[in-house]
Amino acid sequence: MGRTKGQAGQFISSHRIGIGGQLSGFPSLRTIGSSVSGPSLRHERDAARTSTGRLRFPSKTERLSAVGRRVIVGDVHGCYREWKALLRELRIRPDDEVISVGDLICKGPDSRGVLESAMEMPNFRGVVGNHELRFLGYRRNGAERFIKPYDEAAMEQLRDGFEEFMLFLEGWPGYLDYGAEVVVHAGLRPGRSLEEQTLEDLTSLKVLEETGQPWYEQYRGEATVIFGHWPRPEPMLEEKLVAIDTGCVLGGRLTAFVLPDRRLVSVPAAKVYHQRTRPWGKALA
Numbered sequence: 001m002g003r004t005k006g007q008a009g010q011f012i013s014s015h016r017i018g019i020g021g022q023l024s025g026f027p028s029l030r031t032i033g034s035s036v037s038g039p040s041l042r043h044e045r046d047a048a049r050t051s052t053g054r055l056r057f058p059s060k061t062e063r064l065s066a067v068g069r070r071v072i073v074g075d076v077h078g079c080y081r082e083w084k085a086l087l088r089e090l091r092i093r094p095d096d097e098v099i100s101v102g103d104l105i106c107k108g109p110d111s112r113g114v115l116e117s118a119m120e121m122p123n124f125r126g127v128v129g130n131h132e133l134r135f136l137g138y139r140r141n142g143a144e145r146f147i148k149p150y151d152e153a154a155m156e157q158l159r160d161g162f163e164e165f166m167l168f169l170e171g172w173p174g175y176l177d178y179g180a181e182v183v184v185h186a187g188l189r190p191g192r193s194l195e196e197q198t199l200e201d202l203t204s205l206k207v208l209e210e211t212g213q214p215w216y217e218q219y220r221g222e223a224t225v226i227f228g229h230w231p232r233p234e235p236m237l238e239e240k241l242v243a244i245d246t247g248c249v250l251g252g253r254l255t256a257f258v259l260p261d262r263r264l265v266s267v268p269a270a271k272v273y274h275q276r277t278r279p280w281g282k283a284l285a
């Protein structure tokens with residue numbers, strides 16, 4: 001679905017599906033080419049011959065089920081058990097696309113297990129979160145001087161085969177643009193097109209300095225933005241804004257947003273893995 005110009009000229013995209021979010025000076029993050037099959041290819045493949053020999057194309061409903069669902073998962077933070085439980089709950093099939101909003105790793109008990117599981121999935125995609133970005137930074141600049149206390153456990157978990165994990169994370173873009181929906185880790189700065197967003201904002205934006213308001217209160221774009229990063233006790237489900245970080249690692253829940261039916265599915269955290277240092281929903285996490 002092509003998008004028209006939104007207010008303040010936001011989020012004009014000529015691509016059906018686009019990915020991106022490069023920050024100049026951040027060459028370690030490469031964009032990958034659009035690898036989501038376009039609907040036309042799918043239709044051709046899924047067309048079946050009828051008894052009269054004519055090609056019969058699937059109906060819209062059949063097409064959606066053939067193409068599979070788009071399952072967008074909130075911040076996992078190494079909560080392997082909940083990650084697996086959520087995928088089980090969703091009855092993930094091979095043709096479903098599973099998309100992480102980023103922050104698959106850090107703070108939780110098993111960053112390695114979560115990453116390995118994602119790497120094995122045929123239709124997995126991720127957008128980069130601030131924690132992945134920091135690990136990619138460690139790889140470039142050395143971790144010693146910059147490492148955060150809670151990174152040490154994840155570092156240890158990822159030590160064996162570290163480079164392979166980093167190569168996997170390096171392939172994640174700053175955003176995924178599906179036309180009617182955009183997936184991003186943290187936020188979009190109002191008044192800028194998708195292409196103009198910085199990786200810093202895409203992975204970390206919470207509050208606008210000028211107004212002290214959350215970025216999404218100023219969002220006037222046409223696309224529905226699905227994002228994580230900002231833990232809250234309940235997901236936010238609005239027409240144009242879907243927030244799905246429900247603080248699993250803090251003892252909350254792991255939440256997925258399922259398209260095309262716009263359904264929220266979540267599983268409870270088995271325990272508090274990481275102590276919450278701020279009230280729910282407050283900035284500066």
Ligand SMILES: [Mn+2]
Binds near residue numbers: 075229
């Ligand atoms: Mn985050």
